[in-house]
Amino acid sequence: MNLEELLKELQALVDKYGDDTDPSDEDAARMAELTNEINQIRAQIDQTAQTRSAAVAAARAAIDNGTAQRIDSVPLARSANNFGTGDVYDTTDYAAAEQRAWVKGVAERAGVQLVEGYALTDAERAAQNHAMQQRAEFNHTTGNTGSVIPVELQNEIISLIDNTAVLWGDMPKQNFPHQFEIIRHKSIDTGDAAQTAEGAAPTDDEKNTFDTLKFEGVEIKKSLKMSRRMAVQSVESFQSYLVGEIAARLSVGCNAHVHARLANESYGMENTNKIETAKAGAFAKADLAGLLSKLYTYGLSTPKGAIIYANNNVIWNYIAMLEDSNGRSYFIDEKNADPSVEGHIFGKLVKRDDSIADGTIIAGYPDLFKGNVFDGPDVMPYIASDGTQNRCFDGYELIDCGLAVPKSFAQLTIKAS
Template sequence: MFKNREDYLNQREALVNKAQKLHDEGKYEDSMAIGSEIEKLDNDFENFAKSQANLKALEDNKVPVNLGNLSNNSLEGTVIDNLNNKEKEPEDKEPKDYVNAWAKDMLGLQMTNREKSAFNLVNNFTHTTANTGIVIPETVMSGIWKEIEEQYPLWNDVFKTYIKGKVTLLKSDTSSNAKWYDEETKLEDGKETFTEATLNGCELARCVTVSWKLKEMAIDEFIPFIQGQLSEKIGAALGYGVSHGRGTPGDSDDWKEEPTGIITVLNKAENASQVVKYSGAEPTYKQMTGAMAKIKGAYKNGAAIYANGTTIWNELANIVDSVGKPYFVANPIAGGVGTILGKIVKEDDSMLDGEILIGNPNRGYHANINKQVLLDSEDHKKERETDYLAYGIVDGNVRTPKAFALLKKIQSKDKQQ
């Protein structure tokens, strides 16, 4: 089925592109059905990779093995032992010893033979001459993503793909009205217009510095500690990127390439029609409904409201009707803190004070994760510290501004500068 890793990636990319095309055509059920094909392909390749790693380990160790007696105690802790105990480790998961092996590598501790086998098995098919980072365990990474999604729901809600290399997406601009015709009338050509945006990939690098004294903590303490630190730093970068990322720098700009944020796009002159400015202590109900009216009908279903805690509790929660009854209903459901205008209000730390974003990020924004997040470490002997560097490649851009509307306090821009 696979010649090598590149062959697998090509097959996977083809399926993802097929799913994306179906999604763009509005065939959402067919698009989701491709997900099971991608999952099976991933599982097949993981089994292929494990088999290759085991064969390589056998060749390197050059230990005579009685294949008729794989339960031999002399093989305890080796790759052969892992082959003999399939019930201990499901085939669709990384080896159960990898979490401990990874933590010991980060802390500079000695691994057991079993842990060494697990460590090599996972990382042998990840490293290249340009990549020496260590794969973060699935359980640790899932915990990191969970914390990021809770703190930055806007990032959690955007549409994501995991395609290696460049991704070109169509950005819808305008569309002609749909018409009905009788049998004798010639059909007119549609007048849809599109522009393209290319997601090249932006470097996501965040560093956590730990003193050697702190590194003396037990593994059970180290894992949640480093997980929390990475969640905070990676989450802040992703949240900022999807909301306020500056995109590709111009000739006179001095920043590195970043994802293009939703707020950045809405603040451009050509998208002024999607912005409602307010100057009071909080926006009025009429301004809220006016912003909602700016979102194209096709995107209203699934839209939510995003703001930071200060704006939610000092402004949104204080919008009242003529008898002083608040329109905001505090109710922690579906990842939000309440509802207003029938939409869930989500607290997102990437939003600035006085910014209220209404929109459908799953339909209006596309993020691509080119490279999984890896983690490497570097010791500094004089300072008696260790740097843990998380590295990945992510990019994103708005597909259509019509999926969003922004309420913005007039003074907020001045306060930022």
């Protein structure tokens, strides 16, 4: 029975007898028993309250002197559970504290004056030291070079790059720290699947052409500059500026490299997959159908399907103008959550990619365009040495990419008039 039930039963027995009436021996014994149980429970409640108060006090003291065990999700009042075990938890948001510490360090090295100043709080200093220790242990076991930029900010930059670097963002990417090779499936020469009589063996063995593609890494570097006059900000606004500007500049470099690899016969599409329109200055249904007919996957998984890429001018002045014999457009102006999607044609997504030259349309399976990020993105601050007093921030990323199936992409050029 709980305390409330015990008290209720005891009160009922008391009310059963008046002031001048003695309880029966049985009821008197029961009243004594109930009183004893109530006193024990109350003593236990008092002891628990004292223990919890002591635990909370110990937890606060451990946080103040930096010896608390870190945890991010449990409120201190419920997590101070040492109860003689010595385990005390700290609820500081160390991820946010590490980000603030990194932003302050970048600002100090670049001479950007922050409203909050450069001094680290105890939580920020503890978070920074913890991150450095974790990074050192991770590097020791994997050989990865690592980055001083917090993981959360790095992921935010990567997300922004993927949203603006269209083809680079569509590609599957790995994070191998060292050089490696991928196997390319170039063609099925003979012996593809064919009909046979029941129980008969295949009439011809399949013969394929494969080669390997080495990923060595290409450095992508983009700089942004802030005048000395601009260099007074809060921690939050400076962090937002860094993340947004570095991502915007790196996305340009990443997407340009992707298209350069795509045009390279060793890393990208076969030359036979580069075609032109039938007529100069004109774009017809047969031209687009011919582009799509060049695409092969050789049975490899392509969950995103084939996608058509072109710049804004080509999409709206050529692709969107394709009409059937009744004057109805083949192009469906239907957008989705991806800001680069302009619509559909022949069941394929049409994406706006400003890295593609005017008069050019590219189509292919982005799942077969393999990428790797060896290092970065990272941010390196410094003050310009040319006397301008500009505050400079270099964005850096080490990447590489190539087609696993050279015939999985094709390019159509609209002939000049």
